Amino acid sequence: xxxxxxxxxxxxxxxxxxxxxxxxxxxxxxxxxxxxxxxxxxxxxxxxxxxxxxxxxxxxxxxxxxxxxxxxxxx
Numbered sequence: 001x002x003x004x005x006x007x008x009x010x011x012x013x014x015x016x017x018x019x020x021x022x023x024x025x026x027x028x029x030x031x032x033x034x035x036x037x038x039x040x041x042x043x044x045x046x047x048x049x050x051x052x053x054x055x056x057x058x059x060x061x062x063x064x065x066x067x068x069x070x071x072x073x074x075x
Contacts, residue, residue, distance in 0.1 A: 016053065020068050029065055031055050 015030040034056045059066045 016055075018065075018069070020065065022064060022068055027065055031057060 013032070015032045017028050017030055019026060019028045021027070032055075033053050035054070057066060057069060059070045061067060
């Protein structure tokens with residue numbers, strides 16, 4: 001969820017950069033948001049109020065970046 005004062009719309013085909021510092025090195029990766037209808041089967045409601053951005057990210061167990069993302073809380 002975005003902070004209350006932020007209104008962000010990411011157009012289709014654009015991306016958002018995720019940044020993590022891992023073992024002292026800053027790593028930046030681009031991720032493309034997905035449309036909220038992909039999440040219609042989730043138990044939590046999807047709120048179309050431009051306060052949420054959804055990402056579908058495959059976690060690679062042997063990877064450097066995505067296992068760190070896997071440990072973050074959603075939201």
